[in-house]
Amino acid sequence: MDYRFLLSLAIILLSTKVFGLISQRVQLPSVVGALLAGLLLGPTCLNMVVETDFLLKTSELGVIFLMFLAGLDTDLKELKKTGLTSLFIAACGVVVPLIGGALCYKLFFPQATGDAMLRAVFVGVVLAATSVSITVETLRELGRLRGKVGTAILGAAVIDDILGIVVLTILTSFTDPSVKPLMVVGRIIGFFVLLALVGFVVYRLFRKLGKAYYNHRRIAIYGLVFCLLLSYAAEHFFGIADITGAYFAGLILCNIAEAQPYIARKINIASYMLFSPVFFASVGIETDLHGFTLSLFAFALALTLVAILTKVIGCGLGAKLCKFSAHDALAVGVGMISRGEVALIVAQKGEQAGLVDASLFPAVVAMVIVTTLITPVLLKLVMGRSPLPAPDEPTLTVKSGD
Secondary structure (H helix, E strand, O other), X not given: OOOHHHHHHHHHHHHHHHHHXXXXXXXXXXXXXXXXXXXXXXXXXXXXXXXXXXXXXXXXXXXXXXXXHHHHOOOHHHHHHHHHHHHHHHHHHHHHHHHHHHHHHHHHOOOOOOOHHHHHHHHHHHHHOOOOHHHHHHHHHHOOOOOHHHHHHHHXXXXXXXXXXXXXXXXXXXXXXXXXXHHHHHHHHHHHHHHHHHHHHHHHHHHHHHHHOOOOHHHHHHHHHXXXXXXXXXXXXXXXXXXXXXXXXXXXXXXXXXXXXXXXXXXXXXXXXXXXHHHHHHHHHHOOHHHOOHHHHXXXXXXXXXXXXXHHHHHHHHHHXXXXXXXXXXXHHHHOOOOHHHHHHHHHHHHHXXXXXXXXXXXXXXXXXXXXXXXXXXXXXXHOOOOOOOOOOOOOOOOOOO
């Protein structure tokens, strides 16, 4: 047996942690440090770690853990408060970037052949993704998390991710020429019927288990087993991305007070200690910036500008139409700019499905880094500073992963 995977794993974990801490020290998200660590370790710089089957599978588990946690951390009560407003903002925040990203791709690659339209639409799907974790931390710091703007952003981001996953599922299904559109729709409907049936049973089961075994390790294990089974069922039986199953597994469990906190805490520990660092580093390791030509640089710059403008315009316009003030509508749009890990997950799935060329991956990584860095800066400029909530006021906290 070749034991070099142990050395690769040790190097990845140490480098992502060190670079993540450095990023936090300079007020940047730790995910930026993890991406940079992957770039340093990969073919772009030192070429110390190569992609292996072990790293691929561990990275896939990292994606599943991240999406399961995203579902677990969803506050459905907050989502219900915003209701149709968040839905409308999210819809605008998906449609406008999707169109903008597709047009950007067609502008730079007009001679693309074959499934060029699918590839163009997929670039739009990458831009439609939203990572709200950076925005949440910034709003908390500004004391605006539980205000009208904060609630709208949180609700829209959740719906945004759900819509993006559904669109991603449809696109990846079309990559198989034997699959017919009606079959794709049937699979999606079948999957959501399964979710409704399974969700009803599992929700009641976990409530009983949570009361009987609160803070027992078996609850976290049962939760993870449910996540893995639903991920497998989504991919194997319905041809839907496994991350879709993981995300909805988290959504089913997110409002179970007797079980959710313990499951989320234990899964988060496993995720940030092993699986998530490998995923973020693998993105950098897969990215070879030696092929970053002048034309690709121009595409990356245009893609980043489109990513910023389409979220501000799409979500901001949606908020304005929902009777937000111009200032608050702008804040909502700015708060939705960050793409973060969600866009990376979508891009990786697209690459596996053949919807994006490996040569274009550096442009996507550059867009993710810039939008992640610029969001807190712009949000602070737009919203200004306000007093923090009173000590007894409930606030949403975000784990730093340290």
